[in-house]
Amino acid sequence: MEGLLYIVMAALVVIPMFKLLPGYGINPLWALICAIPLGLIVLLWVMAARADRRAS
Template sequence: MIWWLILSALTAIPMVRLLPHFGIHKYWAAACLIPFGTLGLLWWMGIKLQELEKL
């Protein structure tokens, strides 16, 4: 369980800083605490990146 908390913190902290650049509220970084939450956020960020490139 301690490893899970460490890995969650190591992914949530950068997400708090990155998500606002993609137009996503920083509190969504809490999704890193659940399994596959980080993958979901990366997917969402990828979609937002494609939308920003079209502009």
């Protein structure tokens, strides 16, 4: 049962990241890294760095 819950929660994170990453110039397949622990935090950090660079 825990495995099914993990898959559902991972899908709830990965699917929006597939749509957000191309806007930051990142291959959408990198969204799959959100399925591992701390992967989402790393991708959010990279997205923030790219947004800061794009704004200036």
